[in-house]
Amino acid sequence: MAALRSFASVDRFQAEIASPNPKPGYVLVGDELFLLERARKAVLAQFVPGDLRDFCLHDLDLAETSIFDALDIARTPSLMAPFQVIFIRNLKNLYTRGAKKDEFAAIDAYFRAANPQALILFVADHLRIPADLRRMDYQEKERFDRIRETLGDWCGVVEMGRVDEGDAVRWVIEYAAQQQTNFEQDAARELVDALGADMMLIASEVEKLLLYTLGKGRITLGDVETQVLAAKQRSLYELTDAISRHDRAAALALLHGLLNASDGGEDSAIGHLYMLARTFRQMLIILEKNVRDSRAIWQALWQGFRMPPFAADDLIRQARRYKTRRELTRALRLIARADLELRSSPPDKRLVLERLILDLAAEPKPAPAGFVSGQYAMEI
Secondary structure: OOOOHHHHHHHHHHHHHOOOOOOOEEEEEOOOHHHHHHHHHHHHHHHOOHHHHHHHEEEEEOOOOOHHHHHHHHHOOOOOOOOEEEEEEOHHHHHOOOOOHHHHHHHHHHHHOOOOOEEEEEEEOOOOOOOOHHHOOHHHHHHHHHHHHHHOOOOEEEEOOOOOHHHHHHHHHHHHHHOOOEEOHHHHHHHHHHOOOOHHHHHHHHHHHHHHOOOOOEEOHHHHHHHHHHHHHHOHHHHHHHHHOOOHHHHHHHHHHHHHHOOOHHHHHHHHHHHHHHHHHHHHHHHHOOOOOHHHHHHHOOOOOOOOHHHHHHHHHHHOOOOOHHHHHHHHHHHHHHHHHHOOOOOOHHHHHHHHHHHHOOOOOOOOOOOOOOOOOOOO
């Protein structure tokens, strides 16, 4: 596949970890899940043999494990595996609530004498990096610079920015060509536009289209319209429509339909939650910027964060059912709580989602007297 600009940072990372002298640590910065997964797979393929995975792969969360304990794991050789890989999520915890001088001193001390048989990967997926870095939010840029200043001396910084729409179209066409299928240019463009250049969704839909057209050797615009657009109309936006109408029975039925139709069943729960969070964030911006028609929505929402064109009017109508920002920020907090619960390996993921949908679709309670809405949380 030809080099794509949006993939360049991850491509360099893959080449570097395959070299004889990779850095002892890297920071994966950005919330583009497709690129994060691509980087993770490259690390596992390079350093984690399948039969030793339980002994050499560590997925840690700074919300549950201190950085001191994480560094101890990296520093201690394993008796069962020759190499250790440590993924450390929730990096934002190092940059909140105090200076964290002891924590950064410990990081500095570790990397001055890093274990050559260990690789640390900090995951900073609380930051959003646009396809065009010049359009990066000022606050996000400050956070990014802070990470560079504190970890950049020791760790490689890998940008997981949003994929440019043009690169997404090229990826679709070239990936299909690798599977001996001609993905027509118009069809690829329609797919990317419909899914808002969301690479995780695009990759999933491309796989489905390849199966749907198996033996034909060609994917046309009609195939995309039949298998992707109609399906999206019947799924996520119907669910958020029922939620915004406070129709709990319909919302629950639509959730079950989504889960039953997903290839991964309950394991697709994280993906559905991600899309719900994205949609409610879009509605929050629509409400705050008082967007009233689809012509204005493309100015309010940036590239890579737009909904499919066919859903614009529906989402504006849904957003306007919420009377205050407080109602939407409550929804985002509920989704964030469900996300944390899902990542804690609950016994029943379906139950977590059902409870979330019932809470989201519940009639809003009146704000207490004297209540003043604070700053909303956008980091889901």
